[in-house]
Amino acid sequence: xxxxxxxxxxxxxxxxxxxxxRRVVALGPVLAVVAGILxxxxxxxxxxxxxxxxxxxxxxxxxxxxxxxxSIRSAGAWALVLRNPGLIPATYxxxxxxxxxxxxxxxxxxxxxxxxxxxxxxxxxxHASITLGATLLGFVFGALGGLLLAVGIVYNRVMDASVMPWxxxxxxxxxxxxxxMIVVVLNSIGVTGLVPKAxxxxxxSFFPVVVxxxxxxxxxSAIQSDLLHTYNANxxxxxxxxxxxxAMPFLFPSLKVGxxxxxxxxxxxxxxxxxxxxxxxRLLSGSYYGQTIQIWxxxxxxxxxxxxxxxxxxxxxxATLKRMGFGR
Amino acid sequence: xxxxxxxxxxxxxxxxxxxxxxxxxxxGAEGAALGAAALAGVALVxxxxxxVRAGQRGVLPPLLLGFxxxxxxxAGVRAFDVPGVIxxxxxxxxxxxxxxxxxxxxxxxxxxxxxxxxxxxxxxxAGFVVALVADRTPAxxxxxxxxxxxxxxxxxxxxxxxxxxxxGFDWQSKAAVVAVMCFFPMLVNTVQGLAAAERMQKDLMRTxxxxxxxxxxxxxxxxAAPFIFNGLKICTTLALIGAIVAEFFGxxxxxxxxxxxTEVGRLALDMxxxxxxxxxxxxxxxxxxVALLERAATFWHPSQRRAR
Numbered sequence: 222x223x224x225x226x227x228x229x230x231x232x233x234x235x236x237x238x239x240x241x242x243r244r245v246v247a248l249g250p251v252l253a254v255v256a257g258i259l260x261x262x263x264x265x266x267x268x269x270x271x272x273x274x275x276x277x278x279x280x281x282x283x284x285x286x287x288x289x290x291x292s293i294r295s296a297g298a299w300a301l302v303l304r305n306p307g308l309i310p311a312t313y314x315x316x317x318x319x320x321x322x323x324x325x326x327x328x329x330x331x332x333x334x335x336x337x338x339x340x341x342x343x344x345x346x347x348h349a350s351i352t353l354g355a356t357l358l359g360f361v362f363g364a365l366g367g368l369l370l371a372v373g374i375v376y377n378r379v380m381d382a383s384v385m386p387w388x389x390x391x392x393x394x395x396x397x398x399x400x401x402m403i404v405v406v407l408n409s410i411g412v413t414g415l416v417p418k419a420x421x422x423x424x425x426s427f428f429p430v431v432v433x434x435x436x437x438x439x440x441x442s443a444i445q446s447d448l449l450h451t452y453n454a455n456x457x458x459x460x461x462x463x464x465x466x467x468a469m470p471f472l473f474p475s476l477k478v479g480x481x482x483x484x485x486x487x488x489x490x491x492x493x494x495x496x497x498x499x500x501x502x503r504l505l506s507g508s509y510y511g512q513t514i515q516i517w518x519x520x521x522x523x524x525x526x527x528x529x530x531x532x533x534x535x536x537x538x539x540a541t542l543k544r545m546g547f548g549r
Numbered sequence: 550x551x552x553x554x555x556x557x558x559x560x561x562x563x564x565x566x567x568x569x570x571x572x573x574x575x576x577g578a579e580g581a582a583l584g585a586a587a588l589a590g591v592a593l594v595x596x597x598x599x600x601v602r603a604g605q606r607g608v609l610p611p612l613l614l615g616f617x618x619x620x621x622x623x624a625g626v627r628a629f630d631v632p633g634v635i636x637x638x639x640x641x642x643x644x645x646x647x648x649x650x651x652x653x654x655x656x657x658x659x660x661x662x663x664x665x666x667x668x669x670x671x672x673x674x675a676g677f678v679v680a681l682v683a684d685r686t687p688a689x690x691x692x693x694x695x696x697x698x699x700x701x702x703x704x705x706x707x708x709x710x711x712x713x714x715x716x717g718f719d720w721q722s723k724a725a726v727v728a729v730m731c732f733f734p735m736l737v738n739t740v741q742g743l744a745a746a747e748r749m750q751k752d753l754m755r756t757x758x759x760x761x762x763x764x765x766x767x768x769x770x771x772x773a774a775p776f777i778f779n780g781l782k783i784c785t786t787l788a789l790i791g792a793i794v795a796e797f798f799g800x801x802x803x804x805x806x807x808x809x810x811t812e813v814g815r816l817a818l819d820m821x822x823x824x825x826x827x828x829x830x831x832x833x834x835x836x837x838x839v840a841l842l843e844r845a846a847t848f849w850h851p852s853q854r855r856a857r
């Protein structure tokens with residue numbers, strides 16, 4: 222049981238702890254790794270885009286050097302790059318590159334967030350807010366439901382023996398495969414808009430919370446329960462004054478996993494119906510029309526959103542645990 | 550004595566009610582069948598309670614609960630005449646699984662055996678190797694952990710449209726998505742695992758004059774095994790999700806994700822459910838297999854020791 226708990230929690234468990242509210246000392250190596258990734262990215266752009274640049278140049282009657290007996294199409298990417306260094310600048314400025322350069326993505330992110338008004342269809346903030354709404358609604362319901370089920374499991378042995386194994390097994394099932402069906406079924410009974418997405422988001426954030434909270438509510442040791450017993454505390458007081466506070470350090474990591482999963486669920490839920498708005502819709506329309514820069518910017522917007530959400534939960538975690546005296 | 554009697558009475562009445570429900574369903578008396586199913590459910594819950602009180606903790610209680618849900622599902626769908634486009638009955642799904650077995654197998658082979666498994670091997674292998682390399686430079690390791698953790702929590706599924714564009718519609722692009730999804734959890738877990746060996750243990754290896762590789766194979770990799778297997782287990786689920794979701798962005802006319810998205814469009818929900826059952830079975834079996842391997846490889850670890 223414990224290893225499965227870790228499996229669910231491991232995905233994003235410490236995502237925020239290293240990022241928000243930590244010392245600057247740790248930043249050096251992080252920046253080095255980020256710089257390394259950017260360098261690899263920039264180096265990969267010319268070979269990825271050279272074919273398109275070369276055929277454009279050939280059509281414009283610029284001499285393109287290709288290896289003996291090969292055409293531009295059949296030539297290797299690196300061979301083209303090495304033989305035509307003059308074409309490299311063109312690989313960084315294409316409209317629909319196979320791999321956009323980091324600065325192109327950054328420029329698109331900037332122009333779609335700062336440029337158009339927030340309500341317009343071109344604004345990435347508009348799309349992000351649609352996805353964010355479904356994410357948060359789903360997360361609240363998923364987390365509350367998970368909390369209630371965890372309490373039921375901890376206080377009822379029958380539920381513990383019969384429901385808990387399903388909660389664990391459900392983590393091994395590709396739940397996202399259900400997403401298109403839930404969206405279409407809810408549409409067919411007249412539920413549209415935010416709710417179908419929120420249902421999937423809730424479903425995904427539900428199980429990490431169940432598993433984490435069950436572990437947390439069980440964490441008080443026998444000696445602590447015995448102490449409450451000597452105080453003549455009833456079950457209700459035992460829950461509010463011992464079990465629930467003791468579960469807090471377990472709750473927050475599950476909430477972090479849950480909110481990240483909730484965002485993924487909301488994005489996936491936007492795929493099958495061809496939703497008009499949302500980050501998932503941006504991904505899908507970008508993939509239909511080959512707008513690679515749009516795909517990458519939507520992806521980064523989703524990543525930033527996930528980081529911010531996890532960061533907020535992490536900040537609440539730090540503040541709450543500090544006040545409760547769990548301080549590190 | 551009374552406890553044993555009560556148990557026998559509960560078990561017998563549950564059995565009778567289940568048989569009665571099935572008979573009523575077979576004869577087409579749907580309303581009565583739903584009533585019988587509800588009673589059977591109550592009797593089965595009482596039976597589970599008896600089992601739990603008797604100390605039974607294995608697979609029987611959850612299986613009985615699953616059976617109750619299936620029974621109520623079947624009887625409820627038939628009694629209320631729920632349209633198949635909202636929720637098909639269990640029997641319809643099973644019939645569809647039987648009649649479409651070749652299609653299901655073809656989709657399974659395309660999505661799981663080709664896309665997911667290939668990507669899983671590549672992603673986990675790459676994550677492992679990069680972790681080993683990063684481990685040799687402490688600065689790199691300190692940088693990789695936060696970045697890897699950050700990226701592991703990202704909606705990496707979103708790279709699917711890009712990778713489908715790069716690698717084409719066939720299984721190679723699905724394998725690529727899966728590889729990217731598996732890479733970071735594996736990397737993070739392996740890096741953490743390699744840091745798990747204690748200083749005393751490392752010092753001991755030094756006093757044995759063991760070199761880097763000896764220390765790695767004899768001490769650090771075994772100590773890292775629980776973390777590595779944790780990563781491998783996380784990736785089993787991610788692999789199937791990645792392969793299925795990537796097919797939503799384009800695929801040849803086979804594959805589980807392709808079938809789910811097209812059959813949903815045609816409102817053939819029995820086929821969708823059939824695919825989901827296959828996905829659930831494949832996901833659980835894959836996870837179970839890795840968990841078994843873990844038990845065999847890290848039998849010495851406290852989390853694997855069974856309380857007897």
